[in-house]
Amino acid sequence: MARKAPEVAMRAVLTRERIVHAAVGLIEREGVDALAMRAVATELGVAVMSLYNHVPNKAALLAGVAEYVMGGMELPDDPGEDWRVRARTLIRAFRKAAHDYPRSMTVVLTHRIDTSIGLRPAERALAIAESAGFDGEMAVRIMRALLAYALGAQMREVGTTKMLDHLHQDPSEAFAQLDPVEFPHVIALAPELARHDPEADFEFGLDLLISALDGLPRASR
């Protein structure tokens, strides 16, 4: 049952973890489209079909990638802390993962996590909502709103960043070439739109949401 380590040629055993890890690395280096079973295999120095001993198919591998990123999220929490701080910490953890694995993140956002790993942020958010004094249904709503923002802020940032990267000219100049009748505000705010501070944008929306939550009537406490 236990595998003995080979004495001389340290031929590391193939395992689901190593496969998923290689897939994540490949995605981060060359993008999701570059993720092919053959590429993963050569990355690991094995034959393609060897992978299928550990992963049923490519979809499962992608699910593994999503799970890896989600599972790698550190969710530190101090229940004694103020709930606003805890909420911020939770949502920032999501953002950190998105920062560490930017390209794999789209896989996370696209595919579904069916293991319990995907529920960890939800559990945490519910706990925080409860500690803030919100009851059952309200707690669920709040959890959903928080996670929606975390997801959306990330998606939007990735999207606009990709869009700006695609323009090979100066972004604010590109904005200026739009139809001035249809896009007066975009053109007027071109400099502000071109220069963006993802961190600040993220925190702004987060603060907004939390302050709104703070103003909500509580069931208790």
Added chain:
Amino acid sequence: MARKAPEVAMRAVLTRERIVHAAVGLIEREGVDALAMRAVATELGVAVMSLYNHVPNKAALLAGVAEYVMGGMELPDDPGEDWRVRARTLIRAFRKAAHDYPRSMTVVLTHRIDTSIGLRPAERALAIAESAGFDGEMAVRIMRALLAYALGAQMREVGTTKMLDHLHQDPSEAFAQLDPVEFPHVIALAPELARHDPEADFEFGLDLLISALDGLPRASR
């Protein structure tokens, strides 16, 4: 230049619009994975390579799909209306598109819209922010927060719906089988989590965000 209509056999001309439309239909009926150039061709009763006279490649076709959904979004607006109402209307328009084209929506969220069509919601959001009395940089921030929520709420809903559909058992029963130590709140709130009203959830978060915006200090007005 102008094409004359064939007299007897009404062989509708192949066009980019028709191709994109067929692609959208195919995606809605059979999912994104079923979208193949060959499938689109047979749907239209033409040869595969004929498509390439109107669409450079599959990526461009997907971009066309995203553009179609975005462009189909009706963005009615009455500048005389209260800005909160206008903001709600804008974000709801996004949601309506997501409701009409649920499966194509993931394409929209994944790919980037590089035509000006993708900027229409941004323009509108900026106009609304301005009418609410927010100045340049703040208007951009608000626009980003609003769009982030619109995106995220949609993604989260699609995600959880897909997850719940994947469970072939009763959802709240599935929740109950989780580790009670790790997921006490999820288990306790299983009924609330299983029964979800997407519309109400969406509106809840939207109200939250708008009320928070309302409380922000203005530069003018």
Added chain:
DNA sequence: ACGTCTTACGTACGTTGTACGTACCGTGTC
């Protein structure tokens, strides 16, 4: 009538995911 341009099509190629059969190797049983 003729050259040109546009569009539809068929063939063909490289790449993909993966079903299947086979060879190996460590372990438990006699």
Added chain:
DNA sequence: GACACGGTACGTACAACGTACGTAAGACGT
């Protein structure tokens, strides 16, 4: 030690994919 067995790695093979390329057929300006 012999041997059957279960798991793992591998090679071959195939269907489906995106699309490069060459060709033919019609529409139009001249």
